[in-house]
Amino acid sequence: MTNEARPAPAATPNIEELEAQERRLVLPRFTYDDAWALGSLLVELARKRQAPVAVDIHRAGQQLFHAALPGSTPDNDAWIARKRRVVERYGCASYLVGARFRAKGTTFEASSRLDPDLYAAHGGSFPLHVEGAGVIGAVTVSGLPQLEDHRMVVEALERFTQR
Numbered sequence: 001m002t003n004e005a006r007p008a009p010a011a012t013p014n015i016e017e018l019e020a021q022e023r024r025l026v027l028p029r030f031t032y033d034d035a036w037a038l039g040s041l042l043v044e045l046a047r048k049r050q051a052p053v054a055v056d057i058h059r060a061g062q063q064l065f066h067a068a069l070p071g072s073t074p075d076n077d078a079w080i081a082r083k084r085r086v087v088e089r090y091g092c093a094s095y096l097v098g099a100r101f102r103a104k105g106t107t108f109e110a111s112s113r114l115d116p117d118l119y120a121a122h123g124g125s126f127p128l129h130v131e132g133a134g135v136i137g138a139v140t141v142s143g144l145p146q147l148e149d150h151r152m153v154v155e156a157l158e159r160f161t162q163r
Contacts, residue, residue: 012147015103018096025157026129030136032064034160038139039065042156046141051152053143056080059128059136069143076142082120087127087138089114094140095123095150124149126157 013021027034035057042055052071057064068076083094086108090097098121101108108114108121123146128137139157141149 013099015096015099018093018099021154022092022096022127022129025126025154025161026131027161028131030059030128030130035059035064037163038156038160039067041160042139042141042152043067043069045152045156051144051148053141053149053152054080056084056140056142057128058084058138058140064137072143079120079122079142080125080140082116082118083122083125083142084138084140085119086121087125087135087140089119091135092127093123093150094121094125095146097121098123098146122146122149123151124153126150126153 039055039057045051046053046055046069050071052069054066054068054072054076056066056077086094086097098108101111101121104111108119109116112119112121124142124144125138125140127135128139130136139153141152143149144152
């Protein structure tokens with residue numbers, strides 16, 4: 001981490017807060033140029049923080065953006081695919097899916113009946129929800145602890161929607 005001043009993160013978000021993030025971060029559209037802009041914003045945030053992450057954006061089964069920063073590994077790409085599949089299957093953030101299972105007193109791995117080699121309900125993948133179209137893809141970060149991956153994606157989407 002750099003010495004960049006950042007506010008201390010709030011406590012772990014609850015399900016209501018996670019659902020509110022998704023309601024708030026609905027996009028009017030999502031084009032190829034938008035994918036480049038959002039992906040570039042995530043890379044910029046990661047570089048400023050010296051975060052060893054990989055960044056991925058998929059829309060309708062097509063990879064529109066991918067970057068691997070110093071310190072990331074091929075394992076991050078495997079995590080990206082597993083987290084993205086959760087978003088594609090459930091239509092909501094991978095962190096939220098995991099939180100819902102934990103709230104029921106279980107885990108995604110124990111109760112989802114999905115292959116953990118293919119699906120991971122760990123933070124870092126967030127739905128690309130477009131007004132009038134629903135979830136059309138996912139933006140994913142892998143390389144940090146799951147809550148930090150999730151927060152980085154949410155921060156980038158918040159900045160992206162305010163431009």
